[in-house]
Amino acid sequence: MPAPAKTTDAAVxxxxxxxxxxxxxxxxxxxxxxxxxxxxxxxxxxxxADRAALLAALDAAIxxxxxxxxxxxxxxxxxxxxxxxxxxxxxxxxxxxHGYQLMFSAEVPWTEAVAARRRAAAAPALAAVARLTGPExxxxxxxxLTAYLHGFASMQASGAFRFGGDPEPAFALGLSALLARFAGxxxxxxxxxxxxxx
Amino acid sequence: MPAPAKTTDAAVxxxxxxxxxxxxxxxxxxxxxxxxxxxxxxxxxxxxADRAALLAALDAAIxxxxxxxxxxxxxxxxxxxxxxxxxxxxxxxxxxxHGYQLMFSAEVPWTEAVAARRRAAAAPALAAVARLTGPExxxxxxxxLTAYLHGFASMQASGAFRFGGDPEPAFALGLSALLARFAGxxxxxxxxxxxxxx
DNA sequence: ACCTGAACACCGTTCAAGT
DNA sequence: ACCTGAACACCGTTCAAGT
Numbered sequence: 001m002p003a004p005a006k007t008t009d010a011a012v013x014x015x016x017x018x019x020x021x022x023x024x025x026x027x028x029x030x031x032x033x034x035x036x037x038x039x040x041x042x043x044x045x046x047x048x049a050d051r052a053a054l055l056a057a058l059d060a061a062i063x064x065x066x067x068x069x070x071x072x073x074x075x076x077x078x079x080x081x082x083x084x085x086x087x088x089x090x091x092x093x094x095x096x097x098h099g100y101q102l103m104f105s106a107e108v109p110w111t112e113a114v115a116a117r118r119r120a121a122a123a124p125a126l127a128a129v130a131r132l133t134g135p136e137x138x139x140x141x142x143x144x145l146t147a148y149l150h151g152f153a154s155m156q157a158s159g160a161f162r163f164g165g166d167p168e169p170a171f172a173l174g175l176s177a178l179l180a181r182f183a184g185x186x187x188x189x190x191x192x193x194x195x196x197x198x
Numbered sequence: 199m200p201a202p203a204k205t206t207d208a209a210v211x212x213x214x215x216x217x218x219x220x221x222x223x224x225x226x227x228x229x230x231x232x233x234x235x236x237x238x239x240x241x242x243x244x245x246x247a248d249r250a251a252l253l254a255a256l257d258a259a260i261x262x263x264x265x266x267x268x269x270x271x272x273x274x275x276x277x278x279x280x281x282x283x284x285x286x287x288x289x290x291x292x293x294x295x296h297g298y299q300l301m302f303s304a305e306v307p308w309t310e311a312v313a314a315r316r317r318a319a320a321a322p323a324l325a326a327v328a329r330l331t332g333p334e335x336x337x338x339x340x341x342x343l344t345a346y347l348h349g350f351a352s353m354q355a356s357g358a359f360r361f362g363g364d365p366e367p368a369f370a371l372g373l374s375a376l377l378a379r380f381a382g383x384x385x386x387x388x389x390x391x392x393x394x395x396x
Numbered sequence: 397a398c399c400t401g402a403a404c405a406c407c408g409t410t411c412a413a414g415t
Numbered sequence: 416a417c418c419t420g421a422a423c424a425c426c427g428t429t430c431a432a433g434t
Contacts, residue, residue: 005398024304030427042428043399051427106222110357119361137371139362144350144372146358148342151349159308160344163317164337173335174342174376181375203417228408240409241418249408 007037009047009057016058020098025107028055052109059108060117062099066092067121078131079183085128086149086175093153101157104150122146132182141182148174205235207245207255214256218296223305226253250307257306258315260297264290265319276329277381283326284347284373291351299355302348320344330380339380346372 015036019028030041030051048054069092074081093100102108103118122142129145130138152171161167213234217226228239228249246252267290272279291298300306301316320340327343328336350369359365 029425031425039398040400041426042401042430045428046398104352104356106356115357115360118358140368140371143359143365143368144346144375147349147353147368147372148346149349150353151345151347152342154302154352155345155348158302158304159313160316161341162313167341170338170341170345173338173379174345177342177375177379178372181371181378227406229406237417238419239407240411240420243409244417 006039006043011037012044012047012054013057013061016054017061017099020058020102021096024098025102025105028058030054052107055102055108056111056114059102059114062096062102063117063121065096065099066103067124070121071124074128074131078128079179081128082132082145082179082182083175085125086145089149090153090171093157097157100153104154129182132179137182141178145178145182148178204237204241209235210242210245210252211255211259214252215259215297218256218300219294222296223300223303226256228252250305253300253306254309254312257300257312260294260300261315261319263294263297264301265322268319269322272326272329276326277377279326280330280343280377280380281373283323284343287347288351288369291355295355298351302352327380330377335380339376343376343380346376 012033016028016033019032019036023032028051030044033054034041034044044054048057070085070088072081072084072088108114125146126138126142129142133141152167152174155161156167161170210231214226214231217230217234221230226249228242231252232239232242242252246255268283268286270279270282270286306312323344324336324340327340331339350365350372353359354365359368
């Protein structure tokens with residue numbers, strides 16, 4: 001009758017999280033995770049239906065980390081707030097590349113629960129962008145900005161931009177183009193005088 | 199002494215290409231590729247050092263496909279040329295998602311040869327952007343644009359943007375913001391009158 | 397109730413043996 | 416020269432048997 005649990009769901013996910021960042025997704029094997037919590041691989045199937053379910057739980061933990069990393073109280077400059085959030089986004093992707101990439105990986109099966117978590121995590125970003133664009137354009141603007149941030153982060157992570165020098169000016173150029181348009185085009189460049197008539 | 203080759207490197211890569219698009223990267227196993235060319239898995243090791251080398255050859259084939267899909271003769275409107283290239287970029291990613299994604303996958307080991315192929319494939323895009331920005335800003339602008347296109351394509355492929363309706367207006371918004379900045383800010387929006395003095 | 401060893405199907409990879 | 420079966424280490428997963 002004694003059946004002492006040797007571990008917990010949370011401990012399993014935490015072990016998976018450590019393995020992910022240390023070894024990449026291929027290092028998150030059922031055997032390695034089990035060993036990290038002092039158990040044999042078959043025991044994990046009492047807690048998670050299969051490896052995909054474990055990865056989905058890991059994804060949930062990472063989305064929470066990510067949302068916390070993006071979070072900051074709004075200041076009085078909406079442009080600066082969004083720019084700062086963009087910087088935090090990049091910092092997270094750079095600091096924890098495997099965790100970041102798992103959120104976009106096909107290894108995490110797409111379910112309604114996954115989608116709901118992402119929407120919840122995106123809400124503060126949407127709100128910050130809305131302060132810049134108004135509510136009408138907030139969704140489109142957030143999508144465009146997120147695409148840009150994700151594209152830059154993932155290309156940098158996968159080794160693109162390895163030549164031709166510093167990618168920072170390129171990042172700044174694209175970001176300022178987006179923010180300027182979102183804010184109504186009067187932000188980071190003075191208007192030039194009208195061109196002379198033809 | 200007879201030792202008739204049953205297949206060729208090109209046939210192996212072509213079989214891998216078909217498997218990739220049909221089943222995703224996990225479907226590209228040495229056994230499945232071998233079976234597709236009428237051979238047993240160990241024979242593939244006479245042609246490719248290991249699965250990573252096969253994937254590198256597959257990547258080369260895909261980069262060539264991609265470059266061909268982007269290619270088009272320049273017209274007389276540089277903005278329209280870049281916008282059209284962006285549309286072809288998206289079309290490729292949408293039509294052949296697994297092929298597209300392999301180019302950014304960690305499964306393809308990063309080597310100097312891989313990097314050289316990518317630079318060659320990016321040259322026409324760089325040239326098209328240079329017609330818009332001048333040579334000084336062309337590299338930064340191409341990087342920013344590529345990040346945006348890649349981000350949008352990969353988020354759409356991974357199922358983001360599944361809610362809140364059509365992602366097309368978001369794509370158009372971000373693209374026009376980038377192109378307007380690249381072209382010097384006078385493209386898709388009329389200047390507003392100067393704000394009244396404070 | 398939870399844990400375990402043994403087993404199965406499936407990988408990538410090596411290698412001695414065939415022709 | 417190229418191909419093959421057999422073998423090995425390693426996966427994910429199942430299940431009967433232990434406590």
